[in-house]
Amino acid sequence: MQKKQFYIFLIICALLLINNWSIPLWDQDEAAYAGFGYTMCESGNWLVPNFMYSDVHRKPPLHFWNIAISYKLFGYNEFAVRFPSFLAVLGTFLLMFFQGKKFLGQTYAFKGLMVIAGSFLVTAIAKISVTDATVLFTSTLCAFGIINTLRNPSWQWIFLFWLGFALGTLTKGPPIIIFSISFIALLAFLHPLRKNLLKLRPLFFLPFALVPLFLWGYLTYLNDGGVFLSWMYDWYIVKRINGNVFGQTAPIGTHIVAISIFFLSFFAYIPRALVAVTKKMLQKEEASVILVAWFVAGWFLYEFSPSKLPAYVIVAHVPFAFIIALYLENGIPFKTKFDKIFTGFHFFIQFVAAIGLCIVPAILNFPSGVCVSAFVVGLFLLFITIFIIVKRNHPSLSRYQLIFTILFVLASWSVVPQISQLINSSKRVADVIEKKVSPMGHVFIGRNYGNQPSLPFYLLNKGFTITDATYFTNEQLFEASKTKQLNIFVLSNEQYNYFCEQTSNKIKSEMVSTLIIDRVQKSDYYIVSSRDIPNNFAQ
Numbered sequence: 001m002q003k004k005q006f007y008i009f010l011i012i013c014a015l016l017l018i019n020n021w022s023i024p025l026w027d028q029d030e031a032a033y034a035g036f037g038y039t040m041c042e043s044g045n046w047l048v049p050n051f052m053y054s055d056v057h058r059k060p061p062l063h064f065w066n067i068a069i070s071y072k073l074f075g076y077n078e079f080a081v082r083f084p085s086f087l088a089v090l091g092t093f094l095l096m097f098f099q100g101k102k103f104l105g106q107t108y109a110f111k112g113l114m115v116i117a118g119s120f121l122v123t124a125i126a127k128i129s130v131t132d133a134t135v136l137f138t139s140t141l142c143a144f145g146i147i148n149t150l151r152n153p154s155w156q157w158i159f160l161f162w163l164g165f166a167l168g169t170l171t172k173g174p175p176i177i178i179f180s181i182s183f184i185a186l187l188a189f190l191h192p193l194r195k196n197l198l199k200l201r202p203l204f205f206l207p208f209a210l211v212p213l214f215l216w217g218y219l220t221y222l223n224d225g226g227v228f229l230s231w232m233y234d235w236y237i238v239k240r241i242n243g244n245v246f247g248q249t250a251p252i253g254t255h256i257v258a259i260s261i262f263f264l265s266f267f268a269y270i271p272r273a274l275v276a277v278t279k280k281m282l283q284k285e286e287a288s289v290i291l292v293a294w295f296v297a298g299w300f301l302y303e304f305s306p307s308k309l310p311a312y313v314i315v316a317h318v319p320f321a322f323i324i325a326l327y328l329e330n331g332i333p334f335k336t337k338f339d340k341i342f343t344g345f346h347f348f349i350q351f352v353a354a355i356g357l358c359i360v361p362a363i364l365n366f367p368s369g370v371c372v373s374a375f376v377v378g379l380f381l382l383f384i385t386i387f388i389i390v391k392r393n394h395p396s397l398s399r400y401q402l403i404f405t406i407l408f409v410l411a412s413w414s415v416v417p418q419i420s421q422l423i424n425s426s427k428r429v430a431d432v433i434e435k436k437v438s439p440m441g442h443v444f445i446g447r448n449y450g451n452q453p454s455l456p457f458y459l460l461n462k463g464f465t466i467t468d469a470t471y472f473t474n475e476q477l478f479e480a481s482k483t484k485q486l487n488i489f490v491l492s493n494e495q496y497n498y499f500c501e502q503t504s505n506k507i508k509s510e511m512v513s514t515l516i517i518d519r520v521q522k523s524d525y526y527i528v529s530s531r532d533i534p535n536n537f538a539q
Helices: 003-017 029-043 062-074 078-104 106-117 120-124 132-151 155-169 174-190 194-200 202-224 227-242 254-262 264-282 286-304 310-326 337-363 368-390 397-414 416-422 425-436 454-461 474-480 493-502
Strands: 442-445 465-468 487-491 510-516 521-529
Touching (some): 003 078, 029 454, 062 078, 062 132, 078 106, 106 310, 120 310, 120 397, 155 174, 202 227, 264 286, 264 310, 368 397, 425 454, 425 487, 454 465, 474 493, 493 521
């Protein structure tokens, strides 16, 4: 890298790392994955993922293994949970630069890296430990394996392609298979050197690439008689083919709209960039052929899937960033009426977002720290928007826009710990219990609204033992308080009211109330210890 590029790359690394240690675990997926890694370390069973409230989040184990290994290095904490995802996104960025410059040139490869660093989704998966970061890295490795085999075949890249394929199947299964087949098929149709793709030798290498997945599956079968594998087939294949899961459905076109929104800072460039790269693809210009095929392979089929989540098409973000980077030099488009309308809409959205950040938290009476942080970030976005409009014809506009975008995303992630105060119920509940009693107490988790896996994770991490009392009757829960052992109860409103009725409202408790972010609803947790219940705790 050039010296200036190296300094910018350090800022990008800081962006991927900042506050990874101070933001509480996000429910559901990240907390479940953190729990899987915890159980693997504590139980020694590294085959079947297992943790409270987390069954529906089980997948092939590579991401959970990475988290478990990270625990061995850094202990049980948020930074350790997110470290593998940080490395995966960092590895993707390095691949984009060092391999992208081979067919785009160093300048455009680095600009593509800067564009994708300005995507909130891509930076998020480095800071929220989900499987998508590993999928992004393995898919990008496969993509460059295919590209290098196509342009200049070598055993090195054939091996790296199949390595990425093997790791991808061990992370999430079908996505890497769908992407690789689609990308190869499109290049075989569009690229003049299509015969070189035969050198990937799938008939020979595919069985070897699937060995890790099938070996894990076989050992899993020996472990539980095939129960987990049967569940995986039903949940991840049958149900997703026949319909959506968790109600996460949307019309065709949702993914392309979502991708454009995640690249909001470059929204005005997107129509002309897509039109231009398509025209060059039709003219057989090699870089455009490769980028269009790559983007379509990572995006198109998912538009027809009934189940929709933005991260399903995370693979398409890499070529999309390169496509935008190639057309940043032309400046903000104002040539046609459509350009003016679309660009005006772009800046209108940014103005609304900036003003909203400045005033909405105060209107909603959010804590002062949240209001101040959002106000500062909103002012920064307002400054960027006005600056770009004023400098729209400046020859260095694209460079300013790239740097400001990265700084804006960095500023946004810098203030997330303030916002997480609104949603960190699980950590706050665990902290209250720790202050209330020693870790020797036993915790009964009642009707934990939303069944947040982060709650048992934080409690176990503090040394408590746990009973899942979700299906206990109120009478059974109250009976558990009549013991010489110190028991702690995390109760819902209904359960707490029952305890109050049984004690003539003489019970002592502490209450934690926060939002459940994935449901955008409020939840109250009442924390009661058996010694706070008159005449129940045997002194």
